[in-house]
Amino acid sequence: MDDVKRLFREWRVDLEERFEALNARIEARFERRDPNEIFRALPAPSDALSVPMKAVMASRHSERSFSNEPLPDPVLADILWAADGVRDIEDAQKRTKGRVGREYDGGRTTPTSFDWRETEIYVLKANGIWRWVPERRGLLFCALTDIRHLAAYMQPAMTLPPVQLVYVSNLAKTRTRVSEIAEQLMMKFDGEVWNDEAIEELRIRNTHLNVGVKLEAVSLAAEALGLASVARTLFPTKKLEEALHLGPDEHVTAVQSVGYKAKSFLDHIR
Numbered sequence: 335m336d337d338v339k340r341l342f343r344e345w346r347v348d349l350e351e352r353f354e355a356l357n358a359r360i361e362a363r364f365e366r367r368d369p370n371e372i373f374r375a376l377p378a379p380s381d382a383l384s385v386p387m388k389a390v391m392a393s394r395h396s397e398r399s400f401s402n403e404p405l406p407d408p409v410l411a412d413i414l415w416a417a418d419g420v421r422d423i424e425d426a427q428k429r430t431k432g433r434v435g436r437e438y439d440g441g442r443t444t445p446t447s448f449d450w451r452e453t454e455i456y457v458l459k460a461n462g463i464w465r466w467v468p469e470r471r472g473l474l475f476c477a478l479t480d481i482r483h484l485a486a487y488m489q490p491a492m493t494l495p496p497v498q499l500v501y502v503s504n505l506a507k508t509r510t511r512v513s514e515i516a517e518q519l520m521m522k523f524d525g526e527v528w529n530d531e532a533i534e535e536l537r538i539r540n541t542h543l544n545v546g547v548k549l550e551a552v553s554l555a556a557e558a559l560g561l562a563s564v565a566r567t568l569f570p571t572k573k574l575e576e577a578l579h580l581g582p583d584e585h586v587t588a589v590q591s592v593g594y595k596a597k598s599f600l601d602h603i604r
């Protein structure tokens with residue numbers, strides 16, 4: 335028993351040191367606040383989303399006929415909040431007041447395995463590439479290039495939507511303290527089932543599922559707002575990843591087009 339306790343203590347110290355170093359690197363890379371950054375704050379989610387759930391679920395569908403009219407910020411804000419928004423910080427803080435541990439940050443509108451929150455949503459628009467920052471409720475400007483056409487393949491009509499959401503799975507964010515401790519324990523106590531390969535397969539599977547959840551949330555929100563939307567996995571992955579300057583740990587898992595429904599053929603002129 336003492337041996338097991340000692341082993342746990344050693345693991346903890348070792349893991350904590352490694353995680354602290356890793357966290358510092360991740361923070362430096364993803365959470366830095368550049369004083370010259372261009373940040374477009376978006377409004378809070380609107381009451382337009384307060385619609386009967388049953389009706390929305392019953393009418394949700396993929397729609398591929400889009401108007402190229404840009405989406406106004408409040409509409410985009412509703413969509414992005416549904417995809418990965420901060421739930422309700424004030425309510426959460428009230429519920430967790432006085433609890434020991436880090437202050438609860440409100441949680442997200444869509445769940446992720448181990449609460450990784452590893453999916454980064456890039457927003458491709460005519461006025462450039464942006465990245466959604468849930469905790470700051472806004473868009474961080476990345477580049478002044480319109481690469482919406484790179485989110486389509488063999489479907490010319492899919493170059494037309496005013497907004498292409500690109501779901502990037504960032505594997506660096508899945509190597510958190512909690513999940514690595516869980517993985518160590520799984521391998522230690524159930525080594526026949528869990529080896530490095532099986533753990534990696536589970537990690538990738540979870541990142542795909544986490545994106546799938548977001549696809550459905552956006553699909554429902556788009557339906558509630560009367561918008562057209564379609565989830566897609568058919569796009570030139572490598573070209574898109576290069577255009578987004580993704581690192582080796584970042585992969586495009588899916589794309590979702592969102593926009594107003596086309597009203598006439600004139601809507602299709604770009």
Ligand SMILES: Cc1cc2nc3c(=O)[nH]c(=O)nc-3n(C[C@H](O)[C@H](O)[C@H](O)COP(=O)(O)O)c2cc1C
Pocket residue numbers: 394395396397398489549564565566567568569
């Ligand atoms: C993971 C996933 C990938 C998809 N990929 C594409 C795609 O590349 N192109 C496309 O036009 N539709 C794509 N779709 C949309 C499906 O074709 C559509 O959901 C299906 O035909 C059912 O139609 P519904 O969404 O209206 O119920 C995808 C859907 C999902 C969930």
